[in-house]
Amino acid sequence: MKITDELVDYLGQLSRLDISEEEKAGLKSDLTDILDYMDQLSELDTKGKPEMSHPFGNTNCFREDAVTNGDDRGAVLSNAPAKKGDYFKVHKTVGEEV
Numbered sequence: 001m002k003i004t005d006e007l008v009d010y011l012g013q014l015s016r017l018d019i020s021e022e023e024k025a026g027l028k029s030d031l032t033d034i035l036d037y038m039d040q041l042s043e044l045d046t047k048g049k050p051e052m053s054h055p056f057g058n059t060n061c062f063r064e065d066a067v068t069n070g071d072d073r074g075a076v077l078s079n080a081p082a083k084k085g086d087y088f089k090v091h092k093t094v095g096e097e098v
Helices: 005-014 021-042 074-076
Strands: none
Touching: 005 021
């Protein structure tokens, strides 16, 4: 595929970028290099190779969702600057003039 000025202009329009004449020459060269590299990759024999989205075989490496610290309300409330009963006491935020 030949990268032309019209194609670079079209890509600039799609990406909403103003591309100067100096930048066009560089972009044409860069896009040509990218397409040439993709052509090299398409020459590789990939028959029998598994498809993958990344090079590692790990999937869903999540930790188990288990409570480890329990419900220690007293320890949590001991750090509160103000409390009312078993709750944090905070300033009113709705309907207050600033």
